[in-house]
Structures are given as C-alpha cells and as structure tokens.
Amino acid sequence: MDYRKRILNTIMGKPVDHIPFVPRLDLWYSSNKINNTLPEKYRGSSLIEITRDLGVGFHSVVPGFRNFLEKRSIALQGLGIYDLKSNPYRIVLGSVEFEFDTDREGRTTTAFNTPYGKITTETLYTRRMKSDGASLGHTTKHSIKSSNDLKAVGYIFENIQVEENKKNFKEHMDYVGEDGVCVAFGMLPGSPMHHIMKELMSFERFIYELNDNEKGLLELSEKIGVFYDKVLSISIASHSEIIFLGANYDSFLTWPAFFKQHITPYLKKYSKLAHKRGKYLLTHTDGENKGLIQEYLDADIDVADSICPKPMTSLSLKQVRDSFGDNITIWGGLPS
Numbered sequence: 001m002d003y004r005k006r007i008l009n010t011i012m013g014k015p016v017d018h019i020p021f022v023p024r025l026d027l028w029y030s031s032n033k034i035n036n037t038l039p040e041k042y043r044g045s046s047l048i049e050i051t052r053d054l055g056v057g058f059h060s061v062v063p064g065f066r067n068f069l070e071k072r073s074i075a076l077q078g079l080g081i082y083d084l085k086s087n088p089y090r091i092v093l094g095s096v097e098f099e100f101d102t103d104r105e106g107r108t109t110t111a112f113n114t115p116y117g118k119i120t121t122e123t124l125y126t127r128r129m130k131s132d133g134a135s136l137g138h139t140t141k142h143s144i145k146s147s148n149d150l151k152a153v154g155y156i157f158e159n160i161q162v163e164e165n166k167k168n169f170k171e172h173m174d175y176v177g178e179d180g181v182c183v184a185f186g187m188l189p190g191s192p193m194h195h196i197m198k199e200l201m202s203f204e205r206f207i208y209e210l211n212d213n214e215k216g217l218l219e220l221s222e223k224i225g226v227f228y229d230k231v232l233s234i235s236i237a238s239h240s241e242i243i244f245l246g247a248n249y250d251s252f253l254t255w256p257a258f259f260k261q262h263i264t265p266y267l268k269k270y271s272k273l274a275h276k277r278g279k280y281l282l283t284h285t286d287g288e289n290k291g292l293i294q295e296y297l298d299a300d301i302d303v304a305d306s307i308c309p310k311p312m313t314s315l316s317l318k319q320v321r322d323s324f325g326d327n328i329t330i331w332g333g334l335p336s
Helices: 003-012 026-034 047-054 071-079 127-131 147-159 166-179 192-200 203-212 214-237 256-262 264-276 293-299 317-324
Strands: 089-092 097-102 107-114 117-124 138-141 161-164 184-187 242-247 280-284 303-305 329-331
Touching (some): 003 166, 026 127, 047 166, 071 097, 071 107, 071 117, 071 138, 071 147, 107 147, 117 147, 161 214, 192 214, 203 214, 214 242, 214 264, 242 264, 256 264, 256 293, 264 280, 264 293, 317 329
Parallel strands (some): 184 242, 242 280, 280 303
Antiparallel strands (some): 089 161, 107 117, 117 138
16 A cells, blocks of 8 residues: 555545654755755655655645746745645736845845735745745735735735646646645635735734724735635646645634634635545644634544644644544644
8 A cells, every 4th residue: 555545545534554654854855955964875865765765655735835836936925825836726917017026135025016006025035944944935024014005915816817737736746646645735824814814914913904994804805715716726626635725823823713703614615615526625733723623623624734732732632633533634743
C-alpha cells in the first residue's frame, strides 16, 4: 500500500497497513538547502527523494509561497492572493491596473489603480526569512488603511478573473504521485471576512471597523465572496481529492462567536460542494482551538490539519479526538 492510498483510506475510515507518517519537512529542507547544511547523505537530493529514502510520506498540503506562477504574481501577496504554479487556478487581473517594484531588501510595493482611488500594499521577504526556510512573506502595509479604501478594494476583488491552471497543476500532482496526496490549495483564510481580518487590515483596524462600520465590511465581504466562489469552484473541480480552505485560527483572534457567524458558513458551503464531487475539505487548524471544535463539526470539514495540542495550547490530543469522533480526521497533532 502506497502513502497516497494510506492517507485516503485513513480519511475514509478504511483499513490501512499502518498509520501513515507524513512529516512536514519543507521548512527544514529549504533552510538547510540554502545554508548548505543538509546531512552529507542528502546534499544532492530533492525533498521527495529524502522522504522516499526515509520511508515516509511526502507532505503536500501547505504550498511553497515563493513558487510564483509568473513574475507579477508577487505583486498580489499584499492582497492575500497567492498565484502559484502548484495551484489548480491562475489569477488574471483583467481590467485592474497595477504597478509593482521589489527592492534589494525584499520589500515589494504594489499600487492598484481603481475608479475609487489608489490602493497600495507593501510586503517583506528578507534574506533571513529565506535562510530560515520560510516562504510566506510579511505584510508591512495593508491595503485597507481606513474606511475610505473599502470600495476600492472591493472593486479589485470583483474584477479579478480566475482561470484553470491545468497544465501546471497536473505536473504538480504527477510529481507528488503515490508518495502522498496532492492537496488543491484554495485560499489561506477560511472565508471572505476572515480574509479581511487576516490579509487586508491590521487586526486593531479590523476590530474598530467591525464595531464602527460593520455594514461596510459586510459589503466588502460579499464582493470578496465572488472571488472565493471562482477560486473554490475550480479547486473543487480539479483532480485532487482534498481541497485546502482556511488556516491559522485561534479562539482569541477568531473568537467562537465570530467564527460561527463569519467562517463556519463558508467552510460548510464549500465542504458541501466538495462532498457532492466526492472530495474532502481540509482546513489548517493550528492555534488555540478551545471553543472552536464545535464549529469544525458544524462546518462538516473532513480533515483538521496541524492540530496544535497541549502543552502549546489548552486542549489535549485526546480531547480533540474524543470531540471529533469519526467525523473529522486529524492530520498532524504531535506536540513539539
């Protein structure tokens, strides 16, 4: 039995010859590769060659966020849009005009021109980040700096076109092969409102806006929802059996009442669409999950990826397993 079959059988509740061990080694590999500190045996090896030699599965859940589809893709990260070669979809901005520049320090500045004004973003990806193995940059200037930016950002998301990326995604799936399951990356936030909180504003600004201008945020959320529907419909229609939607929850930042109102309905919407196609929905559940377990169950997700148990959080792995029962498969969950 290969690792792909082991993983899928586990999710389906079918027998396996042993629990599939699929460690996430991409950060370790990237850092050591760059710093020329890989073990001597593996100096000339790719990561998938190393996992084969170790007899473990190849982890293909979280993508490499520097694996851009094309040069201009880097300009979109300040909007929380990751236009990657390994995605089942590709981003076409169409009528949205923009300019961008990346300096020697790894700072990318992008300016979007809209009928409602100019929107600027700034992201940072330093040599230190690269040396540490990280691929996801840091947003230093968010697109929404005040309520005046909401319509302009809404215009951008409404006018983004999304197309299939069949050739590149097939190559990615073929590369993973039977060594693991190639998870189709949908979106990093779990919903449009989570996208606003996580990608488009500082957290403090978001809390003020949510209390002072909820109507404006809901209107923007609907416009971002149009974009989500485009991305997720292509992802769910892809050849991958598992769809990735949402990451990095925490019962303080995405508190239970907020999760119930603004994230659970979207996870449930897309899990239902995935199930109609015979697919599974995975969400990246690292963080403090106290108070959120029931939301995952209500959303009818299939895989809780990267559960973070005691001693790093307040819930033990047993508590989470007992709560999930046979409804949700835990992928990961070993305390560091």
